[in-house]
Amino acid sequence: MARRFGVDDKQTLALAVQVSNALRFSGRWEESLRLQIDNLERLRARFGEEDPVYLGCARVHGVGLRLLGRYADALRNDLELLPIFEREFRADHPHTLRIRSNVAVSLRCLGRFEEALRHDEETLAERLRIFGPVEHPTLSSEFGLSRDLRGLGRYEDSLDLIRKINNVLDRKDSPWNQFRLLVAIDFGVALRRAGFYEDAFAQGRKALGLHQSILGKEHRQTLQSATNLINDHRLHEDLAGAQRLGEETVLGLEKVAGVDHPNTLAACANLAIVLRVRNNPGGARRLDERAVEGLRSAVGDSHISTLIAMHNLASDLAALGEVREARRLGETVLEQSLALHGPGHPNTLAAMANLSLDRTADGDPDAARRLREEMLDGYRRSPLPDHPDARLAAQYGRVNLGIEPMND
Numbered sequence: 001m002a003r004r005f006g007v008d009d010k011q012t013l014a015l016a017v018q019v020s021n022a023l024r025f026s027g028r029w030e031e032s033l034r035l036q037i038d039n040l041e042r043l044r045a046r047f048g049e050e051d052p053v054y055l056g057c058a059r060v061h062g063v064g065l066r067l068l069g070r071y072a073d074a075l076r077n078d079l080e081l082l083p084i085f086e087r088e089f090r091a092d093h094p095h096t097l098r099i100r101s102n103v104a105v106s107l108r109c110l111g112r113f114e115e116a117l118r119h120d121e122e123t124l125a126e127r128l129r130i131f132g133p134v135e136h137p138t139l140s141s142e143f144g145l146s147r148d149l150r151g152l153g154r155y156e157d158s159l160d161l162i163r164k165i166n167n168v169l170d171r172k173d174s175p176w177n178q179f180r181l182l183v184a185i186d187f188g189v190a191l192r193r194a195g196f197y198e199d200a201f202a203q204g205r206k207a208l209g210l211h212q213s214i215l216g217k218e219h220r221q222t223l224q225s226a227t228n229l230i231n232d233h234r235l236h237e238d239l240a241g242a243q244r245l246g247e248e249t250v251l252g253l254e255k256v257a258g259v260d261h262p263n264t265l266a267a268c269a270n271l272a273i274v275l276r277v278r279n280n281p282g283g284a285r286r287l288d289e290r291a292v293e294g295l296r297s298a299v300g301d302s303h304i305s306t307l308i309a310m311h312n313l314a315s316d317l318a319a320l321g322e323v324r325e326a327r328r329l330g331e332t333v334l335e336q337s338l339a340l341h342g343p344g345h346p347n348t349l350a351a352m353a354n355l356s357l358d359r360t361a362d363g364d365p366d367a368a369r370r371l372r373e374e375m376l377d378g379y380r381r382s383p384l385p386d387h388p389d390a391r392l393a394a395q396y397g398r399v400n401l402g403i404e405p406m407n408d
Helices: 010-025 029-047 052-067 071-088 094-109 113-131 136-151 155-172 178-193 197-214 220-235 239-256 262-277 281-299 304-319 323-341 346-361 365-381 388-394
Strands: none
Touching: 010 029, 010 052, 029 052, 052 071, 052 094, 071 094, 094 113, 094 136, 113 136, 136 155, 136 178, 155 178, 178 197, 178 220, 197 220, 220 239, 220 262, 239 262, 262 281, 262 304, 281 304, 304 323, 304 346, 323 346, 346 365, 346 388, 365 388
16 A cells, blocks of 8 residues: 555555554564554654544554553653543543543553542543443443552452452453453452452463463463462462462563563562572572562652562562661661552551561561551551451561552
8 A cells, every 4th residue: 555655645554553553462562663653753744633543543652652661651642642632522532531541551550540540430430421331441441440449459449340340241241352351360369469369369260271262372461460370379379380380471571571571570579479488589589689670660669569579579688687688678668658558558568567577687676566566556457457468467477469560
């Protein structure tokens, strides 16, 4: 078509947009993004930013940026598009609502869960009005909402919502497309976060099996499912299986996403916990140091995933006998977790639990006791006072935190 009509013809460029989408779906993300950028420049120069083909290309450009872990760039792209879509269509047009939903995804990938929640709630209200309670756009907004709630530490609310979505899809006998597979992953994660480890393990294995049979073992979403399942194997006390899956998943993500992608680093951090539990704290430390450094570069010092990797690195240092360094890092994690999450978030309580142990080991029992009392009171006041982490902390155990991979 380019030879017949020219590279700047609108039909040629519209077809190029679809080619870039096909490249993205097939996992050729860098090629897809390069083609998107070229398309955007040509469409903007020839037809302007209000042209429907340009707007369609610009919308999926944000998706391409997120796939490569460029979450801040994706958010900037989507925020710039939102007022244009509101002006060219209208605020409640389905195209505009998709952009608003994309803004929420980018915010969530950046760990800005409160802001993502507001966008998802606004989008959900409009989609309920337009589409009703069981159509895909509405379920997609509820899905995003369940992730926001989980990021905010509202584990029971998140589980209730993802269970509802899963039940709707079951009743509709929806096809096992990428959305339904994502729901299968998140249902397992929500079960684990709420402390239902056996159910989470069963659901996680089911989700991974479906992904492998439908999307293939090397698909990025399959590897995200596997990244979560590492934690389920560990909590099921299948440490050999957890390590085997973790090593395979890290290698797979390094191949398809890159060594520095946030999701690759998430898999490294989850594997590191397994190594430490299997009495290899040195190997765990190397992986966690890689995860901390990479996540700091990719998403910043105060991102939820960075703080989790730092939290686990402190445990590696404690296991290696470097108690002063473990305490110093734990103090930083607690300070930043309080600023990011507040005192009642499960990650903050886990940071308190571990730091109280490290203060004791560092010869500061009074500070350790005060922090422990605050931590135990926090667990008692939490929505899940009998959560396995709460029981572990009460028994002077170290609390490990897994990282959820980020999705587009």
